[in-house]
Amino acid sequence: MSGHSKWHNIKLRKGKVDAQRGQLFTKLSKEIIVSAKSGSPDPDANFRLKMAVAKAREANMPVDTIKRAIARATGAAAGAALEEVRYEGYGPAGVAVIVEAVTDNRHRTASEMRYIFSRNGGNLGETGSVAWLFDQRGVVRIPRAGISDDDLLDCAVVDGVLDVALDGDEAEILTDPKILWPARDAIASNVSRSKGGPVTTTAALELVAKTPLAVSKDDAPAVLRLLDALEEHEDVTHIYSNADISDVVLEALA
Numbered sequence: 001m002s003g004h005s006k007w008h009n010i011k012l013r014k015g016k017v018d019a020q021r022g023q024l025f026t027k028l029s030k031e032i033i034v035s036a037k038s039g040s041p042d043p044d045a046n047f048r049l050k051m052a053v054a055k056a057r058e059a060n061m062p063v064d065t066i067k068r069a070i071a072r073a074t075g076a077a078a079g080a081a082l083e084e085v086r087y088e089g090y091g092p093a094g095v096a097v098i099v100e101a102v103t104d105n106r107h108r109t110a111s112e113m114r115y116i117f118s119r120n121g122g123n124l125g126e127t128g129s130v131a132w133l134f135d136q137r138g139v140v141r142i143p144r145a146g147i148s149d150d151d152l153l154d155c156a157v158v159d160g161v162l163d164v165a166l167d168g169d170e171a172e173i174l175t176d177p178k179i180l181w182p183a184r185d186a187i188a189s190n191v192s193r194s195k196g197g198p199v200t201t202t203a204a205l206e207l208v209a210k211t212p213l214a215v216s217k218d219d220a221p222a223v224l225r226l227l228d229a230l231e232e233h234e235d236v237t238h239i240y241s242n243a244d245i246s247d248v249v250l251e252a253l254a
Contacts, residue, residue: 023234028056029069030102031237034084036073047181051204058202087113088130091122091241092222093215096130098207099230100238109235116233120226133242134207137162138180140173140187141202147195155190158183168247177205209242217249224253 032052039046043053049070056066085106087099097117103109117124144152144166152171156164160179165172175183184203191199215223223243230239 024059025061025065026234027237028052028059028061029065030082032056032066032069033073033082034102036070041070041074050181055202055204085109086127087124088127089117089122089124090130091117091120091226093219095213095215095223095241095243096133096209097122097226097230098130098134098240099236101235102237103235112233116229117226120229121222122226133211134209134240136177136205137208138175138177138183139204139206139208140175140184141170142173142187142191142199144169144171147191151194152191155194156187158186158190174208180205207240211242212244213242215243215245220245220249221253
């Protein structure tokens with residue numbers, strides 16, 4: 001699990017994301033809109049939209065709100081046109097960062113991204129400047145509570161699984177991106193049988209660092225300030241970095 005993912009989970013557990021909670025539905029709605037625009041408005045016929053809807057439901061987004069977002073994508077509901085944009089750059093300690101956003105004004109968002117990077121010890125780069133450091137992977141996350149590590153590893157032995165990380169409160173299972181959903185279903189079924197009951201899983205296509213960059217305890221605060229500032233921007237939907245920060249440092253900073 002990336003340092004930023006662990007940091008995000010720690011903050012959620014300790015209740016330090018009130019501002020992010022207030023923006024969550026807005027971000028999820030944007031993700032549903034662009035996913036629906038990329039293909040069919042039917043989640044069963046649009047894998048990307050299916051994942052976006054599943055993510056919204058996991059966050060307890062009301063069904064009516066999800067339907068309105070899909071309707072906006074099809075033109076059945078009013079709203080400014082939205083487009084996807086990606087920004088790449090470097091943060092403190094040479095950490096590589098990729099930001100995905102959805103905006104109705106790409107020039108405004110680009111200016112604001114440049115400001116956030118520079119204000120927090122980073123530099124916004126050109127397209128492709130850090131993308132080569134990442135691979136796209138399917139990522140399935142499963143709570144580790146109630147199941148042994150050996151059983152989790154056994155449950156993850158399905159077609160398409162590339163790697164398993166047992167770190168923190170969750171197991172993070174990397175899959176071939178082309179078969180994320182069937183791999184997720186197979187893993188969830190295996191874990192449910194092993195635990196003797198239903199299990200909550202999340203699944204998404206993400207960018208995973210090819211080689212994580214170890215961040216020292218002295219540099220960690222500056223790196224996390226940049227990532228937090230980016231995450232708090234209302235247009236940002238995903239952040240990926242190659243930062244590898246130890247659990248001890250993350251817990252101490254939370």
